[in-house]
Amino acid sequence: MRKIYLPVILFLVLSCSACVDIEERYSFKADGSCKVVYGFDMSRAISVLMNLMTDSVRATPEFAVAKDTSLNFYSAIPDSIQLGMKKEDIDLAKTSELSVKMDLSKKLMKVNISHVAKNAAELEYYLKNISKISQNSQLSSITKNKAKKGSIETQPLITGQDYYIYEVTPNRFRRVVDKIKFNEFLKKTQSTLVMAKAMLIDMPYKVVLNFAKPVKKVNNPKAILSADRKSVTLVTDMDEIIKNPAIMNLQVDF
Template sequence: MKKILFLLVLTLGITSCTFTEEIMINPDGSGKYILQMDGSAFMAMMPKDSVSGSMGKSIDSVFSFKKILEEKKDSITKLSLKEQERLKKLENFKMHLKMKEDSKEFLFSLFSPFSSVAELQEMTNNIKELNALDKKTQSIGPMSDIGIFGNNGATMNYTYNGKKFTRKAVANQSQQKDLKNDSLNSYQMIFESSKYIVKYHFPKAVKKVNNPTALFSEDRKTITLEYSFNEYRREPEKLNLEIEFVK
């Protein structure tokens, strides 16, 4: 597990990646959240047999977050009750890692169902806390690295009432300052070539969206927007959305 997550972080430092934030919303407001990283370009650069030699055979595995939390329960008890509650609310998350040398695939995804958009908002805001919590205890371990991929120093707010959907990122100035000084900044050129894609699926056709660059599916129930990863990290408000649906 440590080697796997180390490789994910290493990927960020070697080549460009594509990150996709995907949300599927059902008519009752429940749905599924997926955060995916496609590092296949990294695999294409790796020398032949280097992956199998260092990691073993090709991997296509799903890891239960609940199981990881259970394995780390002794370390987690060192956290405050509030922090322990944050982690418990992530129990439904699972991680999927697919790494195949022959087809040059390297896909990592973090996903979970949600019962309401309010729950989705809480989940996404708790993900980014993982890395911060590990810095406090230095005991949660490699699962804390997951928080790096979804953290841009902003608090996420989602609303959905069947007529309108909004996605609003509120930047935390203190965390934004930390991002400007963090160790990942040595990879600015790589981040600039990396993409952050927002892809949302709705039960109704979209009437209008406040972002003119949005692309629509044929039935107008799916919208897709593409940004540079640097925009996602440095200007989270650029990804704010307001969507109205056909009645």
């Protein structure tokens, strides 16, 4: 898919993300590698989006686009941004994949960003920097335009969740919410969250961690450990997170 299609896709992501199902999935392998997938499923939100748009907007070519494609994340970043990127960030982007399944006529909209980290150190670097790279890509350039009346400004919801402090070792996955950064996130997204709540829109959030060997310890009482002790699942929503950010703190020893 050429870069010309990315603004269309990301516009839809930003428009729908206040009512998106978000899932983070980590698959830790025996060799120390880990595949990370950030999934954004906006299928159930398409009808809400359509209700916000006028007939003239719905009739534009952008809303007739149907895509089922994958592309290298680096190739989706504008050339002007690529020139200013550090080597480490270039390598990170080149080893990440952006997958899109979109057909508005069928109310289908799913976006995945995936990456395979070779070891714990690479995974920690990825988790600490992927949000920043996304903010510097076309994700942020789209939102520089003034939001249309009645639209939902959601760029921070997709790329601004850098309020976690990560620690990843060969035997531990740990993240803690940075309260200062989280409060900054709430200030940036306040209007979006208020509008979403007024429209009775929720924002489910799910984290799944799969391991090659049994987990020794999980420190979050809300997290569910599978019967074979090889999978940890944490399910919540943005409303619950706002009330108690610590609910997203998670440490897994394995």
